[in-house]
Amino acid sequence: MSTPKRILVVDDEDDIREIAQIGLEMIAHWQVHAANSGHDGITKAKAERPDAILLDVMMPDMDGPTTFRNLRADPETSHIPVIFLTAKVQSADRRQFTDLGVKGVIAKPFDPLTLAEEVARILAWQS
Amino acid sequence: MAQSADFRVNSLPPPGEGARDIKTQQVELLYTQAPAAFVATVLNAGIATTVLWQNVDRRLLCGWLALMLAITLSRFVLVRQYHRTARTADRLPLWRQRFLLGTGLAGTAWGSAGILLFPSDSTVHQVFLVFILGGMAGGAIATLSADMSAFLVFFLPTLLPVTARIFTQHDSGISTAMGLLLLSFAGVLLVTARQMHASIVESLQLRLANLELVQHLSAAKDQTESSNRQLAASNQALSVAMLEVQASEERHRSIIATAQDAFVAIETNGAIIEWNHRAEITFGWTSAEILGRGLTETIIPPQHRDAHTKGLRRFLAAGEEQALSRRFELTALHRDGREFPVEIAIWSVRLGSTYTFNAFVRDISERKIVERMKDEFVSMVSHELRTPLTSMRGALGLLASGVLGTLPEKGRRLLEIALNNTERLVRLINDILDIERMASGKVMMKYQACDSASLITQAAEIMQPMAEQAEVTLSVSTQPLPLWADPDRIIQTLTNLLSNAIKFSPLGSTVWLTVARRGKEAEFQVKDQGRGIPAEKLESIFERFQQVDASDSRKEGGTGLGLAICRSIAQQHGGRIRVESTRGEGSTFFFTLSMMKETELSDVARASVSHTEDKTS
Secondary structure, eight states, X not given: OXXXXXXXXXXXXXXXXXXXXXXXXXXXXXXXXXXXSHHHHHHHHHHHOOSEEEEESOOSSSOHHHXXXXXXXXXXXXXXXXXXXXXXXXXXXXXXXXXXXXXEEEESSOOTTTHHHHHHHHHXXXX | OHHHHHHOOSSSOOTTHHHHHHHHHHHHHHHHHHHHHHHHHHHHHHHHHHHHTTTSXXXXXXXXXXXXXXXXXXXXHHHHHHHHSOOOGGGHHHHHHHHHHHHHHHHHHHHHHHHHTOOTTOHHHHHHHHHHHHHHHHHHHHHHTTSHHHHHHHHHHHHHHHHXXXXXXXXXXXXXXXXXXXXHHHHHHHHHHHHHHHHHHHHHHHHHHHHHHHHHHHHHHHHHHHHHHHHHHHHHHHHHHHHHHHHHHHHHHHHHHHOSSEEEXXXXXXXXXXXXXXXXXXXSOOHHHHTTSBSHHHHXXXXXXXXXXXXXXXXXXXXXXXXXXXXXXEEEEOTTSOEXXXXXXXXXXXXXXXXXXXXXXXXXXXXXXXXXXXXXXXXXXXXXXXXXXXXXXXXXXXXXXXXXXXXXXXXXXXXXXXXXXXXXXXXXXXXXXXXXXXXXXXXXXXXXXXXXXXXXXXXXXXXXXXXXXXXXXXXXXXXXOEEEEOHHHHHHHHHHHHHHHHHTSOTTOEEEEEEEEETTEEEEEEEOOSSOXXXXXXXXXXXTTOOSSTTHHHHHOOOSOHHHHHHHHXXXXXXXXXXXXXXXXXXXXXXXXXXXXXXHHHHHHHHHOOOOOOOOO
């Protein structure tokens, strides 16, 4: 990887955010920004302009799909690819999410060791 | 008349048979009357012999008497034979001829007396002889006139010789007068005999006609009696059937009246004709209020009324309707305006050219609330369990990877144990959610055209790394069979079966994955060379948390739900799953799917699909 990717992880669970951050930073040596809510995620996305956003689905106040729609509605963030992190593993749910326009869905629990690999595969990034 | 029945066929006699019957009766009469003639013959012959004893050559007289007795005895034997023998139509002429012969001989013997025993020297004795012979000839009217031939073969030989003898006597005018008297007497006898004969024949004809009439009447009576018996039996059966129908109707009425579901019946015009007690509770209308009113405007919500009317019209036009003969869910309208969910089963009954539609309707409001609560609970559990598990699994994974530094051997082993069990817990949660959704019919099967070869190849590719790790050879043989199925679910089933097979296979053994066509079905087979499954477990292993060995889930990391999920997937596809196994040799799992027409399968798909959404995120 020529330049390290910059990823925004949005999850209301501190532990999960941290695990993802450690995995992406230590294994793939990517640069990780973290946000603990939908609102925080939108703010950080505008400020940091990451290469991709990992977005939790079920969050209080503003859930993942709503956050995603807001990101898409804003020209500053609409181009940033979004991948959902979700505990919903049913294929029907996956289809529902991809129909929204997200690039992919990664099921929880995810493996922090292969998380970067999976993100790269979904977004077709060349390693 | 017994013998006459022997000649008859069942119904009316064929042409000529009536005449033959009269002949039979005539012969029968001849033989029946004969004994009287025998008695008269013996008596008169004895009297004649006694009276003529002084006037005629005694040797001649004795010879004549002996001849007469011999002939009479012969005739007596003949009559006895006749009565003891079964008379048949073909032998009738023979019996008649024999009788005529005997009668002719007797007549000739009497006639010979008129020549041989004629007492030419005594007029008194001559008169006596004429009297005897005339008496015999007259008596023959009674015994022989039934058959004129019989009468004549006796009458003529008896009287002609003595008449001729009297006329040939040249003594005085008395002989001539006596001859003439004898001739006129013979003429009177002949006329009388003919009249008698005609009377007998007529009488026989009447008798036969009567007999036929009686037989016809008897047959008609039998037939009437038989008809009456049948009618009585039919009446009895009808009475029993009516009682049964009444009992059945009463039973049905009581079942409907006490049913826990609402029962509603309508006519083709939509008017309600049946409404049980539960319907009153469910919809808020009493039967007195609603009977005769239209179903559409009373219990169907306004937004569904068009669909109902169209469905009814479609049925009446085409005679078929998808809604019939299956259970489905609808929204119903209560009298107070509240809408509520119902489960309904409709069937039609044809009465001539019209129909009635019957339905059991169950209020499922409470069930829906429970289902929703259960869904929410499952979603909540799913999310709340996964969240800490995600952190645990991630943290343990990172530690075990060594990126944060190397741990001592025992520390690494403990981490490995923690990680394995975390993953097992994740699988268990996934499987529990999976099977729970399938059991409640909440899994949306995404049916599409696919082929068995592609499904097998994908499943094998997924399981190949596991097989290699376990040092088990995965042997795949496939053929493309067209299926209408959810490919993800079929692959899930096949990988589940393969995973089990690999887990329980010894090092260096082989696991086979094949598919074959069995009639209208595709049959997948997963075969291993593992330890096998005891016979008593062949069924139960498809139940939840049922494993061959209780320690399997711990040792092999399974959840105990894999085969239950496989069976559920098979059932949702209208297929079957089963296993055959030999202890120590291995097991073969069979998973069959129908290769039905796409249209038929799409019906199945529609029926099994539920659009219920998961409220979790």
